[in-house]
Amino acid sequence: MQALTKKRHTDVARFVGPAGKLQELRRYAATLGLTESQDSIPWREAFPEFKGNEAGTLLSGYRHREGLTQVQLSEATGIPQRHISEMESGKRIIGKETAKKLGVALKCDYRVLL
Numbered sequence: 001m002q003a004l005t006k007k008r009h010t011d012v013a014r015f016v017g018p019a020g021k022l023q024e025l026r027r028y029a030a031t032l033g034l035t036e037s038q039d040s041i042p043w044r045e046a047f048p049e050f051k052g053n054e055a056g057t058l059l060s061g062y063r064h065r066e067g068l069t070q071v072q073l074s075e076a077t078g079i080p081q082r083h084i085s086e087m088e089s090g091k092r093i094i095g096k097e098t099a100k101k102l103g104v105a106l107k108c109d110y111r112v113l114l
Contacts, residue, residue, distance in 0.1 A: 012037065052090065053089070053090035055087070055093075055094050055112075055113050055114065056087055056088045056089060056090045056094075057088075058112055058113060059084075059087055059088050059094065059102065059106075059113055060088045062102075062106040062107075062108050062113075063084075063088075063106060065106075066105075066106055066107065068105075068106075070084045070085055070088075073102070073105060073106075076105040077101040077102060077104075077105050078101065079098060079101060079102070083098075094113050094114060096110075096114065099111070099113040099114050
């Protein structure tokens with residue numbers, strides 16, 4: 001029979017800010033006995049099935065983040081829905097002008113879609 005074990009709850013926190021302040025935060029955290037986690041890996045390693053279609057994966061992710069369907073994104077950008085589908089699946093590359101339109105609609109930097 002398996003015995004129930006109690007695991008201590010662990011929280012993970014991420015901070016964004018000036019480098020000097022982050023270093024100050026690290027020093028303070030160390031005085032409290034906290035350590036930085038080294039067990040994270042880049043998403044490209046965790047999901048190798050997306051290799052070669054990073055732009056399409058990001059496009060799909062940003063679209064979902066904004067709660068938009070392909071049709072709604074198409075209407076917002078003037079890009080045909082079929083083209084959006086092809087970009088997400090990696091069958092069509094995302095050009096600079098298209099990326100700029102998508103970036104505005106998805107509230108992201110267009111360069112990540114290139």
